[in-house]
Amino acid sequence: MVYHVAYFLSDWNYEIVNRFLTGVTRFQAEHPDTEVHVFDNPSKYGSLELDESAFAFFRLPDISNYDGIVIQGNQAWPGPFRQNLADHAHALGIPVVSINYLLHYATYIGTDNDAGMRAVVRHMIEDHGVKRPAFLRGLRRSSEARSREDAFLTVCRECGIPRENIRLLDGSWSMDSGRAAAKLLLADRTHLPEALICANDDLAAGALDEFQQAGLRCPEDILITGFDNLDISVANRPAITSVDRDYEASAYSALLSLHRQMAGGAFEDIVRVPTRLLKRASCGCGSSSRNMEEFRRGYFGMRQYMRQFYNAQQDMQAEFAEARTLPELMAQFEKYGRVLDARNAFILLNERFFRSAPAGGDLQTFSGRMALAAVIGEDKDRFHADPKSHIYAFCDSTSLVPPEILEHSRFLIFYPLYLRKICMGYLVMDTVSMAAALNFLQIILMLVETGIESISRQQTLIRLNRKLDALYVRDRLTGLYNRFGLEQSGVPFFQKLREERKPVAFLFADIDDMKSINDVHGHEAGDTALLNAAQQIRHTCRQLGWFSMRYGGDEFLLFGNADVPGRDAEIRRLSAGFDIPLLDHSSDVLHVNLSVGSVISPPEEAKTLKECIQMADARMYNVKKSRHTTRGQ
Incomplete structure (x- = not known):
């Protein structure tokens, strides 16, 4: 049996997320019966602004198509959203695992923050003799930040550190927040703490940088520790003592627990992932225990990719x-x-982008059909694009991708193309790429998103300009060309026929007794007569490929190639007139006649367009005069 797993995460730190995804791919390598679709919605960690439509991406997959769900949360993805997803899965009988945050109906996989921070604080107090520690908090609304602060205070209390010897500093999770806290401490150097214990590595790195710029030495003047074991903790000089959370193991443990439940095993409530204290030079304990050779290899690999990216970026952005x-x-x-x-x-x-340039409000969700519009990589030869639309295939949005992709990929990661509340589509990859691992993927996605938005705006502008042109060159009542339309389209059409040495037929039509229609039946009946005449003329021009216009009042002009078949039949049809309903007597109709004058200008004739129109007008006048004479007899 093959298990299908949907893995949802709100990407706030590319380095951490990449380690989680490494755990996913390692699990799959050891469990060939598991297919994973990762839905990675980039977000800004710590942002207080919430755009609910941004999470339309998480509503894209039909979770009933999956056997298990993993939800990797953070503060950028609010709890109610995560709980709604867990509730939906639970109602369908689908097991759920939640990483980092407790949710109802979900197995909790989390770092043992309490044990990790306890180990740091005991090391500072018991091994380094710290009696005046300071703690730099993380984001206050984060449960992980609160857990680490509680552990710090608990150990201080257990070790007999008086409350007046402890200093608590507010922070978030950023280096800038760490620098701000260090500046606050430097304002009174006589009361500097012996150790600054930080809720994460970025805070520690920011504080360390600020202290060093102020002339303080670490660890000689102040000890510093972090939490998370990110690359920045290894790269700093001195390397920063930290706590390894083993993100890879968290993702692996989440999938392992889910796999047992999908196979019919019992629900697991809480799974704690153990931490490991890494003693480094920032607390005076020597070099990093992390393999520096591995770190150097990663660094040089990153440099090589960055050169490749920057070499391509300028041309890519311009094109x-x-x-x-x-x-x-x-x-x-x-x-x-x-x-x-x-x-x-x-x-x-979204298929709707290929039909028109929709307004933002039309695309705050994904459309029912998606168009596969770009393919790159090893399997490109299996796909063939339409040469005009560049579309390879269509699929229902519930299927996410065409079956040819699903058949060849056990791992897919989806990234939304989303800008200013418009759900444009998504990028799908079958590997964890270097671009994603180094956060350059965000730049690429942004270039694609802004490119799509620019094209959408251009198409909207073109459409509006066409409407304005139509208002300018077309008669408002009938929709036929007016005098401006004659200059813009009629004159070039006439010149083209002359250049092609084709005879040009001109028809000048006039509605008979128009004044009487208006006087007796009202102007609404007159407008109806004009609209019906325009409809008849439009039909004729479609059949013959001719130009037509409302010349003025109740007069119409048509002209085109005289040699087209069906010309005489169309002239007879127009001359026969038409019936219109009478608004004042719904069951009655009024027959409306058209007087039609026609002339043909042979190719060798040097007459101008104006002269030809005048000739056709004179013929029409003779036809009308003849009809009046006939009626009077």
């Missing part, structure tokens, strides 16, 4: 910006697809 249509933009994306560093990558766009 994306120059694209005038979605097919052009998608072709440019494929041209520069190598910068993704992925085995295969695909872009699927």
